[in-house]
Amino acid sequence: DQQVKQNSPSLSVQEGRISILNCDYTNSMFDYFLWYKKYPAEGPTFLISISSIKDKNEDGRFTVFLNKSAKHLSLHIVPSQPGDSAVYFCAASPAVTGNQFYFGTGTSLTVIP
Amino acid sequence: ETGVTQTPRHLVMGMTNKKSLKCEQHLGHNAMYWYKQSAKKPLELMFVYNFKEQTENNSVPSRFSPECPNSSHLFLHLHTLQPEDSALYLCASSQDGRRGRETQYFGPGTRLLVL
Numbered sequence: 001d002q003q004v005k006q007n008s009p010s011l012s013v014q015e016g017r018i019s020i021l022n023c024d025y026t027n028s029m030f031d032y033f034l035w036y037k038k039y040p041a042e043g044p045t046f047l048i049s050i051s052s053i054k055d056k057n058e059d060g061r062f063t064v065f066l067n068k069s070a071k072h073l074s075l076h077i078v079p080s081q082p083g084d085s086a087v088y089f090c091a092a093s094p095a096v097t098g099n100q101f102y103f104g105t106g107t108s109l110t111v112i113p
Numbered sequence: 114e115t116g117v118t119q120t121p122r123h124l125v126m127g128m129t130n131k132k133s134l135k136c137e138q139h140l141g142h143n144a145m146y147w148y149k150q151s152a153k154k155p156l157e158l159m160f161v162y163n164f165k166e167q168t169e170n171n172s173v174p175s176r177f178s179p180e181c182p183n184s185s186h187l188f189l190h191l192h193t194l195q196p197e198d199s200a201l202y203l204c205a206s207s208q209d210g211r212r213g214r215e216t217q218y219f220g221p222g223t224r225l226l227v228l
Contacts, residue, residue, distance in 0.1 A: 002155060031213075041122075043117065043205075043222055046217075046218065051214065089155075095214050099161070099213060102155070103156040104155055105154065105155045106155075
């Protein structure tokens with residue numbers, strides 16, 4: 001059973017607008033979350049993280065929001081740029097078990113110029 | 114991130130073949146990981162090595178055999194694979210896999226097709 005779900009396989013956004021990618025999880029023991037970005041023919045690259053002691057983390061155009069009660073996190077990209085077109089994966093880890101992450105299936109973002 | 118390299122990038126093999134995937138990290142990390150990504154499925158962790166010792170084997174069939182001769186190199190030996198083993202195999206590394214809250218850095222992957 002998937003513990004991390006990204007229910008939108010794809011998303012299209014106009015350049016300059018906000019992109020919102022969503023991720024839901026089921027395991028209440030998860031306390032550390034990552035977002036990765038993947039271009040075709042490349043491995044996933046780390047984008048941004050958030051610990052469960054926070055509800056928001058910001059890095060430039062990227063902000064991750066965590067709603068622990070809803071077991072939901074989201075990645076906001078603003079303003080969106082064509083170079084942001086990629087597949088985005090969220091991953092979650094129960095830190096007590098070391099470094100084992102559970103990944104979602106990814107959301108393919110297309111930013112239209 | 115170009116600190117993790119994988120060879121070959123593409124591999125086609127028959128079910129009776131034996132082949133090996135190679136991963137090398139140049140980041141000075143002590144933990145290395147093998148993941149499998151099948152179409153429409155999330156990344157699945159296969160094996161974890163910390164300081165050259167295997168610490169995780171997520172019920173992976175014995176036709177997959179990992180080897181970690183040192184903290185910089187990781188191999189995945191393949192033999193008598195099945196067509197359903199066709200997938201993208203990703204290697205990753207992190208500073209110390211015994212700790213939580215660590216970012217893992219991925220290689221570009223090996224696209225494997227089993228005929």
